[in-house]
Amino acid sequence: MIQGLNSKSSVVLKSLAEELLFIELDSRIPRIEELSGKYGVGRGTIQNVLKKMEESQCITLESRGHLGTFLRNKNMDLLLQCCGVSSIIGVMPLPYSRKYEGLATAMHASFEKIGIPLHCAFMRGATVRLDNVIGGRYDFALVSKYAAMSAIRKSDDLVIVKEFGGGSYVSRHAVVFAEETNGIRDGMKIGIDSYSIDQQVLTNLEVKDKDVELINLNYMHLLEHLKAKSIDAMVWNVDEIDKGSFFLSELSSKEALEMDKEMSQAVCVINKNNKKMEFMFNQISTDHVMQIQKQVELGVLIPKY
Known part of the structure; x- marks a missing residue:
């Protein structure tokens, strides 16, 4: 200085x-x-x-x-x-999948490449992550494009600064059942996470016009409840599902299938007035991020974040 x-x-x-x-x-x-x-x-x-x-x-x-x-x-x-920038603080989804671990590894490597240390918090729920960016507690949030666009429609404070393309956030979503069945039926208990914009929207579309009970659960606990059969089904991303233990069915709602395309894309969101962050993201290569994510997913690169 x-x-x-x-x-x-x-x-x-x-x-x-x-x-x-x-x-x-x-x-x-x-x-x-x-x-x-x-x-x-x-x-x-x-x-x-x-x-x-x-x-x-x-x-x-x-x-x-x-x-x-x-x-x-x-x-x-x-x-x-x-400019007063000595490090960056970002907030990302909980790294429970190889895809998220790949993104976390890639973001750290990308900021390291431009000489700025990155510190990350991992937090459940896109809504919470984006609210923290609006509140100034974090410099950026990594969320799905659908979650970002939903938040931007409600707040003039946010802007997308980097998009990573289809399949970078999740491969796709599906309905996962505890037992083999022909689809969601009346009387079923369906797990839903009110903090996850994507999961909540897809779930509501899949159960539309059906007489089911929605059970509000933490996203990370949904799988445990499905195993215990305290819920009958849930919408979940397919990346970390053991297909031998559960029964998967593709999304049936045309609207849900269309929305899932945006939900599969990872984006970084900042406060639109944070020009320094905008500049730094302009220095980051999307291709470089995607290459590192893929290497982590394939097990070629050990996650580091």
Whole structure:
């Protein structure tokens, strides 16, 4: 971090560094007068901050007289430090499947590649994860695209910054039964998790017009209750189902099948005003994330997160 700045200059440094992150190399930076007016400080303060940034090798500028000053080089690590970014805190689904372990491993590797440590919390329920991003407790949340779009329709604070494509969140969902049957019938007990947007929506579509009892359970406990036959069926992702122990049936609702396409896609969601996070996600390769996830799923790479 750049030393020797007073409190006013330190505030300007943080804002200027964030602005310079988004300026392409060999592009003209705003004139001193523009920056002075924008940040409400004198020209001398702007000039001093830019000089300190150059001296610390954070940036390289070239003055070209009446043409203006051009950004010739920038040290991303130092710029991010000047912006106040020393690490990232994300929130992800509980890593109970190889697919989720692959995503967690890939996200850590991707941020490590751009020089920023990632710290992750693992939390049940997309609604809870997204609420924590709105509340500013986490920098990003990893959820399904369907859950993200549902939340964005309700809140102007959120935006999707990275999409990972079909099958990156779950392969698909199915109805899982404790005993062999021809489908959901009246009188059955169906497990549902009110904190899981995807599971709740699919379940309600699958039981539509049927006289069943919905049993509200923690998503992680649904499988145990199905084994114990305290519920008859549940909607679950097929990635971690032992097909020898349970009976699977494809989703029957056309609407559910269509929604499941978005539910299979993993996305990262941030607060739309968090421009630093947007910049960092722009540095992350989707293909790199998918390659690492696949290696973990195949057992070629040991999960690390």
